[in-house]
Amino acid sequence: xxxxxxxxxxxxxxxxxxxxxxxxxxxxxxxxxxxxxxxxxxxxxxxxxxxxxxxxxxxxxxxxxxxxxxxxxxxxxxxxxxxxxxxxxxxxxxxxxxxxxxxxxxxxxxxxxxxxxxxxxxxxxx
Amino acid sequence: xxxxxxxxxxxxxxxxxxxxxxxxxxxxxxxxxxxxxxxxxxxxxxxxxxxxxxxxxxxxxxxxxxxxxxxxxxxxxxxxxxxxxxxxxxxxxxxxxxxxxxxxxxxxxxxxxxxxxxxxxxxxxxxxxxxxxxxxxxxxxxxxxxxxxxxxxxxxxxxxxxxxxxxxxxxxxxxxxxxxxxxxxxxxxxxxxxxxxxxxxxxxxxxxxxxxxxxxxxxxxxxxxxxxxxxxxxxxxxxxxxxxxxxxxxxxxxxxxxxxxxxxxxxxxxxxxxxxxxxxxxxxxxxxxxxxxxxxxxxxxxxxxxxxxxxxxxxxxxxxxxxxxxxxxxxxxxxxxxxxxxxxxxxxxxxxxxxxxxxxxxxxxxx
Numbered sequence: 001x002x003x004x005x006x007x008x009x010x011x012x013x014x015x016x017x018x019x020x021x022x023x024x025x026x027x028x029x030x031x032x033x034x035x036x037x038x039x040x041x042x043x044x045x046x047x048x049x050x051x052x053x054x055x056x057x058x059x060x061x062x063x064x065x066x067x068x069x070x071x072x073x074x075x076x077x078x079x080x081x082x083x084x085x086x087x088x089x090x091x092x093x094x095x096x097x098x099x100x101x102x103x104x105x106x107x108x109x110x111x112x113x114x115x116x117x118x119x120x121x122x123x124x125x126x
Numbered sequence: 127x128x129x130x131x132x133x134x135x136x137x138x139x140x141x142x143x144x145x146x147x148x149x150x151x152x153x154x155x156x157x158x159x160x161x162x163x164x165x166x167x168x169x170x171x172x173x174x175x176x177x178x179x180x181x182x183x184x185x186x187x188x189x190x191x192x193x194x195x196x197x198x199x200x201x202x203x204x205x206x207x208x209x210x211x212x213x214x215x216x217x218x219x220x221x222x223x224x225x226x227x228x229x230x231x232x233x234x235x236x237x238x239x240x241x242x243x244x245x246x247x248x249x250x251x252x253x254x255x256x257x258x259x260x261x262x263x264x265x266x267x268x269x270x271x272x273x274x275x276x277x278x279x280x281x282x283x284x285x286x287x288x289x290x291x292x293x294x295x296x297x298x299x300x301x302x303x304x305x306x307x308x309x310x311x312x313x314x315x316x317x318x319x320x321x322x323x324x325x326x327x328x329x330x331x332x333x334x335x336x337x338x339x340x341x342x343x344x345x346x347x348x349x350x351x352x353x354x355x356x357x358x359x360x361x362x363x364x365x366x367x368x369x370x371x372x373x374x375x376x377x378x379x380x381x382x383x384x385x386x387x388x389x390x391x392x393x394x395x396x397x398x399x400x401x402x403x404x405x406x407x408x409x410x411x412x413x414x415x416x417x418x419x420x421x422x423x424x425x426x427x428x429x430x431x432x433x434x435x436x437x438x439x440x441x442x443x444x445x446x447x448x449x450x451x452x453x454x455x456x457x458x459x460x461x462x463x464x465x466x467x468x469x470x471x472x473x474x475x476x477x478x479x480x481x482x483x484x485x486x487x488x489x490x491x492x493x
Binding site: 059 | 155156160161162163347351416417418420440441443448470
């Protein structure tokens with residue numbers, strides 16, 4: 001599996017072969033608070049880099065989930081739809097959102113690594 | 127304008143509050159545990175709420191004040207017992223609501239608790255209506271602390287002996303730590319609880335004592351989910367200048383004895399609406415599934431006609447599902463009427479339901 005990469009919209013992404021797994025970062029869940037609703041893209045649909053690919057709602061507000069890369073949705077995590085609190089519990093592990101079959105793996109290049117993201121998150125929070 | 131802080135601001139900071147600006151005040155929306163845990167703790171234990179941003183208006187006077195206030199509020203104040211409280215409204219001539227409030231008869235006159243965002247305007251309106259005959263004091267030297275939840279009576283009584291003898295919607299002065307507190311058995315969470323009016327310089331120590339006994343600080347986020355589960359209105363959401371108490375389904379708060387003769391501001395509109403019914407009314411709404419319909423969500427019938435709008439919507443932690451309130455055309459206001467909510471461009475089914483979503487009984491007949 002590839003190194004974890006991060007987007008400015010606070011998604012994380014890993015790549016295995018040409019299938020990317022995408023979720024939202026721990027930092028994002030801390031900003032959102034208790035998550036109580038999750039909506040995921042439909043399996044078989046195509047999503048475009050930086051386009052919306054779902055919604056999460058906390059007790060406070062709704063936020064769009066963006067996809068950091070383009071591709072066809074090949075799997076979604078029904079467990080987080082059934083119990084959205086799982087997203088707060090393990091956002092960067094078992095509470096992944098969706099898997100994409102990527103078209104253009106070079107889209108990964110512009111994303112941040114862990115160190116860069118941590119710095120970005122810290123700066124954007126202050 | 128510089129943001130205002132309550133006397134508990136430092137305490138909020140120490141307890142890692144996330145702050146928001148609310149009605150010009152820096153207020154805690156939540157602490158480190160988060161809204162859901164804070165909500166559940168209030169329902170099962172005892173939560174402390176800093177509501178010091180709300181207005182505490184003391185108006186001093188005798189029976190002539192009662193007469194003047196009856197020209198303003200739709201209440202039977204002449205028969206209101208000493209230390210008893212009523213929920214009411216400040217309205218314009220069209221019965222549009224300037225503010226919703228709690229008025230308590232005290233020895234020296236009345237104490238009115240006003241919404242933070244409305245209090246200065248309320249003061250101006252009431253000053254104009256009452257003239258200079260009565261001393262009015264919108265007291266900035268006192269904090270207001272609410273303690274809510276099933277353990278609150280035991281906790282507060284261990285610090286302020288005798289509060290367990292108060293019935294719901296009554297209050298009294300109590301002595302504690304060499305000062306006078308005005309305590310009412312009331313609140314806005316659907317739980318048994320109290321609101322305590324206390325000098326600013328004593329407030330922090332008082333709250334620390336409550337915390338030592340096991341109560342915890344709860345933010346405005348949980349206060350909102352708690353009041354929504356309890357089916358209670360929030361000014362600026364369910365209530366505003368374009369809504370009347372009849373439309374807001376708050377007819378119960380209007381004294382029956384005042385409806386026959388009127389004589390309060392907005393009475394004609396209220397009497398007419400009581401007879402003819404209002405065009406739109408506030409209802410409880412339960413979305414099917416887990417979908418949350420927020421404020422301003424449009425409500426449709428099955429023929430695609432818009433029939434209303436959501437005024438508050440969230441996830442109810444004790445209900446364990448989405449809940450909302452909103453206004454719908456009268457024909458769609460019956461319980462179990464199926465409606466559609468437009469969220470992110472799609473329409474989702476929901477049902478009109480009874481309020482509250484969550485119910486507990488308040489304490490009556492203690493003495």
